[in-house]
Amino acid sequence: xxxxxxxxxxxxxxxxxxxxxxxxxxxxxxxxxxxxxxxxxxxxxxxxxxxxxxxxxxxxxxxxxxxxxxxxxxxxxxxxxxxxxxxxxxxxxxxxxxxxxxxxxxxxxxxxxxxxxxxxxxxxxxxxxxxxxxxxxxxxxxxxxxxxxxx
Amino acid sequence: xxxxxxxxxxxxxxxxxxxxxxxxxxxxxxxxxxxxxxxxxxxxxxxxxxxxxxxxxxxxxxxxxxxxxxxxxxxxxxxxxxxxxxxxxxxxxxxxxxxxxxxxxxxxx
Numbered sequence: 159x160x161x162x163x164x165x166x167x168x169x170x171x172x173x174x175x176x177x178x179x180x181x182x183x184x185x186x187x188x189x190x191x192x193x194x195x196x197x198x199x200x201x202x203x204x205x206x207x208x209x210x211x212x213x214x215x216x217x218x219x220x221x222x223x224x225x226x227x228x229x230x231x232x233x234x235x236x237x238x239x240x241x242x243x244x245x246x247x248x249x250x251x252x253x254x255x256x257x258x259x260x261x262x263x264x265x266x267x268x269x270x271x272x273x274x275x276x277x278x279x280x281x282x283x284x285x286x287x288x289x290x291x292x293x294x295x296x297x298x299x300x301x302x303x304x305x306x307x308x309x
Numbered sequence: 310x311x312x313x314x315x316x317x318x319x320x321x322x323x324x325x326x327x328x329x330x331x332x333x334x335x336x337x338x339x340x341x342x343x344x345x346x347x348x349x350x351x352x353x354x355x356x357x358x359x360x361x362x363x364x365x366x367x368x369x370x371x372x373x374x375x376x377x378x379x380x381x382x383x384x385x386x387x388x389x390x391x392x393x394x395x396x397x398x399x400x401x402x403x404x405x406x407x408x409x410x411x412x413x414x415x416x417x418x
Contacts, residue, residue: 187369233341241334248326274374286385293389300396
Protein backbone atom coordinates (compact mmCIF):
# COMPACT_ATOMS: atom_id res chain seq x y z
CA UNK A 159 0.00 0.00 0.00
CA UNK A 160 2.99 2.25 0.52
CA UNK A 161 3.82 1.61 -3.09
CA UNK A 162 0.39 1.73 -4.63
CA UNK A 163 -1.45 4.63 -3.08
CA UNK A 164 -1.46 7.59 -5.38
CA UNK A 165 -1.46 10.23 -2.71
CA UNK A 166 2.01 10.51 -1.14
CA UNK A 167 0.54 11.44 2.25
CA UNK A 168 -1.40 8.16 2.34
CA UNK A 169 1.80 6.44 1.37
CA UNK A 170 3.59 7.90 4.38
CA UNK A 171 0.79 6.84 6.70
CA UNK A 172 0.86 3.27 5.39
CA UNK A 173 4.61 3.27 5.88
CA UNK A 174 4.15 4.33 9.51
CA UNK A 175 1.74 1.43 10.01
CA UNK A 176 4.32 -0.89 8.50
CA UNK A 177 7.01 0.42 10.83
CA UNK A 178 4.80 -0.12 13.84
CA UNK A 179 4.20 -3.68 12.69
CA UNK A 180 7.94 -4.23 12.44
CA UNK A 181 8.37 -2.74 15.91
CA UNK A 182 5.81 -5.25 17.15
CA UNK A 183 7.92 -8.01 15.65
CA UNK A 184 10.93 -6.67 17.55
CA UNK A 185 8.94 -6.85 20.77
CA UNK A 186 7.94 -10.42 19.97
CA UNK A 187 11.58 -11.24 19.38
CA UNK A 188 12.43 -9.86 22.83
CA UNK A 189 14.44 -6.91 21.53
CA UNK A 190 13.02 -4.18 23.71
CA UNK A 191 15.73 -1.63 23.03
CA UNK A 192 15.29 -1.86 19.28
CA UNK A 193 11.53 -1.66 19.73
CA UNK A 194 11.86 1.71 21.43
CA UNK A 195 14.52 2.94 19.02
CA UNK A 196 12.50 1.85 16.01
CA UNK A 197 9.43 3.74 17.15
CA UNK A 198 11.36 6.87 18.07
CA UNK A 199 13.64 7.02 15.04
CA UNK A 200 11.49 5.66 12.25
CA UNK A 201 7.91 6.40 13.22
CA UNK A 202 8.96 9.59 14.95
CA UNK A 203 11.82 11.29 13.23
CA UNK A 204 12.07 9.94 9.72
CA UNK A 205 8.36 9.95 9.00
CA UNK A 206 8.00 13.48 10.31
CA UNK A 207 10.84 14.44 7.98
CA UNK A 208 9.02 12.85 5.03
CA UNK A 209 5.74 14.53 5.89
CA UNK A 210 7.47 17.85 6.36
CA UNK A 211 9.11 17.60 2.95
CA UNK A 212 5.82 16.64 1.35
CA UNK A 213 4.07 19.62 2.89
CA UNK A 214 6.93 21.86 1.87
CA UNK A 215 6.64 20.76 -1.73
CA UNK A 216 2.86 20.86 -1.67
CA UNK A 217 2.60 17.65 -3.62
CA UNK A 218 -0.43 16.20 -1.95
CA UNK A 219 -2.55 16.10 -5.04
CA UNK A 220 -2.11 13.11 -7.29
CA UNK A 221 -0.38 14.73 -10.19
CA UNK A 222 2.02 11.91 -10.74
CA UNK A 223 2.05 10.30 -14.14
CA UNK A 224 2.61 6.58 -14.34
CA UNK A 225 5.64 5.15 -15.99
CA UNK A 226 5.22 3.76 -19.49
CA UNK A 227 3.68 0.31 -19.66
CA UNK A 228 6.86 -1.46 -20.62
CA UNK A 229 8.72 -0.05 -17.62
CA UNK A 230 5.88 -1.12 -15.34
CA UNK A 231 5.90 -4.60 -16.82
CA UNK A 232 9.66 -4.75 -16.34
CA UNK A 233 9.28 -3.69 -12.71
CA UNK A 234 6.65 -6.33 -12.03
CA UNK A 235 8.67 -9.05 -13.71
CA UNK A 236 11.96 -8.11 -12.08
CA UNK A 237 10.63 -7.91 -8.54
CA UNK A 238 8.53 -11.03 -9.04
CA UNK A 239 11.55 -12.97 -10.21
CA UNK A 240 13.61 -11.66 -7.30
CA UNK A 241 10.94 -12.77 -4.86
CA UNK A 242 10.72 -16.16 -6.56
CA UNK A 243 14.46 -16.71 -6.31
CA UNK A 244 14.64 -15.55 -2.70
CA UNK A 245 11.74 -17.72 -1.60
CA UNK A 246 13.07 -20.72 -3.49
CA UNK A 247 16.48 -20.33 -1.91
CA UNK A 248 15.16 -19.69 1.58
CA UNK A 249 12.96 -22.77 1.44
CA UNK A 250 16.07 -24.87 1.03
CA UNK A 251 17.80 -23.37 4.05
CA UNK A 252 18.68 -26.02 6.55
CA UNK A 253 18.63 -24.13 9.79
CA UNK A 254 19.90 -25.75 12.95
CA UNK A 255 18.18 -24.16 15.93
CA UNK A 256 19.87 -23.75 19.24
CA UNK A 257 18.58 -26.05 21.93
CA UNK A 258 16.03 -24.27 24.09
CA UNK A 259 18.14 -24.49 27.23
CA UNK A 260 20.90 -22.54 25.49
CA UNK A 261 18.64 -19.60 24.80
CA UNK A 262 19.56 -16.51 26.72
CA UNK A 263 16.59 -14.21 27.00
CA UNK A 264 18.63 -11.21 28.11
CA UNK A 265 20.17 -10.58 24.69
CA UNK A 266 17.90 -7.71 23.70
CA UNK A 267 17.87 -5.77 26.93
CA UNK A 268 19.29 -2.27 27.07
CA UNK A 269 21.91 -3.33 29.61
CA UNK A 270 23.29 -6.11 27.48
CA UNK A 271 23.22 -4.09 24.26
CA UNK A 272 24.94 -1.17 25.92
CA UNK A 273 27.74 -3.40 27.12
CA UNK A 274 28.25 -4.87 23.66
CA UNK A 275 27.96 -1.50 21.95
CA UNK A 276 30.46 0.30 24.14
CA UNK A 277 32.91 -2.58 24.56
CA UNK A 278 33.28 -4.23 21.19
CA UNK A 279 31.83 -1.57 18.92
CA UNK A 280 33.12 1.62 20.48
CA UNK A 281 35.06 2.70 17.40
CA UNK A 282 32.14 2.36 14.90
CA UNK A 283 29.96 4.07 17.46
CA UNK A 284 32.18 7.14 17.40
CA UNK A 285 32.26 7.02 13.63
CA UNK A 286 28.46 7.10 13.57
CA UNK A 287 28.56 10.34 15.50
CA UNK A 288 30.97 11.82 12.93
CA UNK A 289 28.67 10.59 10.18
CA UNK A 290 25.71 12.29 11.80
CA UNK A 291 27.63 15.52 12.14
CA UNK A 292 28.58 15.51 8.47
CA UNK A 293 25.03 14.58 7.45
CA UNK A 294 23.67 17.44 9.49
CA UNK A 295 26.10 19.93 7.99
CA UNK A 296 25.38 18.60 4.51
CA UNK A 297 21.63 18.84 4.94
CA UNK A 298 21.85 22.40 6.21
CA UNK A 299 24.17 23.40 3.39
CA UNK A 300 22.00 21.78 0.74
CA UNK A 301 18.72 23.20 1.87
CA UNK A 302 20.05 26.69 2.45
CA UNK A 303 18.91 29.19 -0.10
CA UNK A 304 21.59 30.02 -2.56
CA UNK A 305 22.71 33.57 -2.36
CA UNK A 306 23.20 35.44 -5.59
CA UNK A 307 26.83 35.55 -6.56
CA UNK A 308 28.21 38.94 -5.71
CA UNK A 309 31.53 38.78 -7.47
CA UNK B 310 9.76 -16.33 30.12
CA UNK B 311 9.05 -19.93 29.29
CA UNK B 312 6.34 -19.16 26.81
CA UNK B 313 8.89 -17.09 24.90
CA UNK B 314 10.99 -20.19 24.51
CA UNK B 315 7.89 -21.84 23.12
CA UNK B 316 7.63 -19.09 20.54
CA UNK B 317 11.08 -19.97 19.29
CA UNK B 318 9.97 -23.49 18.56
CA UNK B 319 6.50 -22.60 17.29
CA UNK B 320 7.63 -19.82 14.97
CA UNK B 321 10.69 -21.10 13.15
CA UNK B 322 13.09 -18.60 11.71
CA UNK B 323 12.06 -19.54 8.19
CA UNK B 324 8.92 -17.47 8.65
CA UNK B 325 10.99 -14.43 9.42
CA UNK B 326 13.15 -15.17 6.40
CA UNK B 327 10.05 -15.24 4.22
CA UNK B 328 8.59 -12.06 5.69
CA UNK B 329 11.84 -10.21 5.17
CA UNK B 330 12.21 -11.48 1.62
CA UNK B 331 8.67 -10.38 0.74
CA UNK B 332 9.16 -6.97 2.34
CA UNK B 333 12.44 -6.49 0.50
CA UNK B 334 10.79 -7.39 -2.81
CA UNK B 335 8.01 -4.90 -2.16
CA UNK B 336 10.69 -2.28 -1.62
CA UNK B 337 12.45 -3.19 -4.87
CA UNK B 338 9.13 -3.08 -6.66
CA UNK B 339 8.41 0.37 -5.28
CA UNK B 340 11.78 1.68 -6.42
CA UNK B 341 11.21 0.34 -9.92
CA UNK B 342 7.55 1.18 -10.23
CA UNK B 343 6.99 4.70 -8.97
CA UNK B 344 8.18 7.99 -10.36
CA UNK B 345 7.86 10.16 -7.29
CA UNK B 346 11.32 10.45 -5.74
CA UNK B 347 9.94 10.69 -2.19
CA UNK B 348 8.11 7.40 -2.56
CA UNK B 349 11.29 5.86 -3.90
CA UNK B 350 13.01 6.99 -0.72
CA UNK B 351 10.26 5.38 1.30
CA UNK B 352 10.73 2.13 -0.60
CA UNK B 353 14.42 2.22 0.22
CA UNK B 354 13.46 2.62 3.87
CA UNK B 355 11.23 -0.42 3.50
CA UNK B 356 14.15 -2.47 2.20
CA UNK B 357 16.39 -1.33 5.05
CA UNK B 358 13.69 -2.29 7.52
CA UNK B 359 13.30 -5.76 6.08
CA UNK B 360 17.01 -6.32 6.52
CA UNK B 361 16.79 -4.98 10.07
CA UNK B 362 14.00 -7.40 10.86
CA UNK B 363 16.07 -10.29 9.56
CA UNK B 364 19.11 -9.22 11.56
CA UNK B 365 17.08 -8.98 14.75
CA UNK B 366 15.49 -12.36 14.10
CA UNK B 367 18.86 -14.03 13.60
CA UNK B 368 20.37 -12.25 16.57
CA UNK B 369 17.57 -13.44 18.83
CA UNK B 370 17.51 -16.98 17.54
CA UNK B 371 21.29 -17.31 17.65
CA UNK B 372 21.71 -15.59 20.98
CA UNK B 373 24.12 -12.98 19.67
CA UNK B 374 23.79 -9.33 20.59
CA UNK B 375 26.05 -8.12 17.76
CA UNK B 376 23.19 -8.37 15.30
CA UNK B 377 21.11 -5.91 17.27
CA UNK B 378 24.03 -3.53 17.57
CA UNK B 379 24.38 -3.73 13.82
CA UNK B 380 20.69 -2.90 13.42
CA UNK B 381 21.37 0.16 15.54
CA UNK B 382 24.09 1.25 13.11
CA UNK B 383 21.84 0.59 10.13
CA UNK B 384 19.19 2.83 11.67
CA UNK B 385 21.77 5.58 12.20
CA UNK B 386 22.94 5.37 8.61
CA UNK B 387 19.34 5.35 7.37
CA UNK B 388 18.54 8.47 9.35
CA UNK B 389 21.58 10.29 7.96
CA UNK B 390 20.74 9.14 4.44
CA UNK B 391 17.16 10.35 4.69
CA UNK B 392 18.24 13.72 6.01
CA UNK B 393 20.72 14.33 3.21
CA UNK B 394 18.49 12.82 0.54
CA UNK B 395 15.49 14.92 1.45
CA UNK B 396 17.68 18.02 1.55
CA UNK B 397 18.84 17.22 -1.97
CA UNK B 398 15.23 16.71 -3.03
CA UNK B 399 14.22 20.05 -1.60
CA UNK B 400 17.09 21.72 -3.45
CA UNK B 401 16.08 20.01 -6.70
CA UNK B 402 12.46 20.93 -6.22
CA UNK B 403 13.41 24.53 -5.64
CA UNK B 404 15.26 24.57 -8.94
CA UNK B 405 13.07 22.59 -11.31
CA UNK B 406 9.71 22.36 -9.46
CA UNK B 407 9.33 18.64 -9.84
CA UNK B 408 10.38 15.46 -8.06
CA UNK B 409 9.51 13.21 -10.97
CA UNK B 410 12.60 11.13 -11.61
CA UNK B 411 11.88 10.79 -15.31
CA UNK B 412 12.16 14.55 -15.62
CA UNK B 413 15.48 14.59 -13.82
CA UNK B 414 17.59 12.90 -16.45
CA UNK B 415 19.72 15.87 -17.31
CA UNK B 416 22.83 16.65 -15.34
CA UNK B 417 22.76 20.25 -16.49
CA UNK B 418 19.89 22.56 -17.23
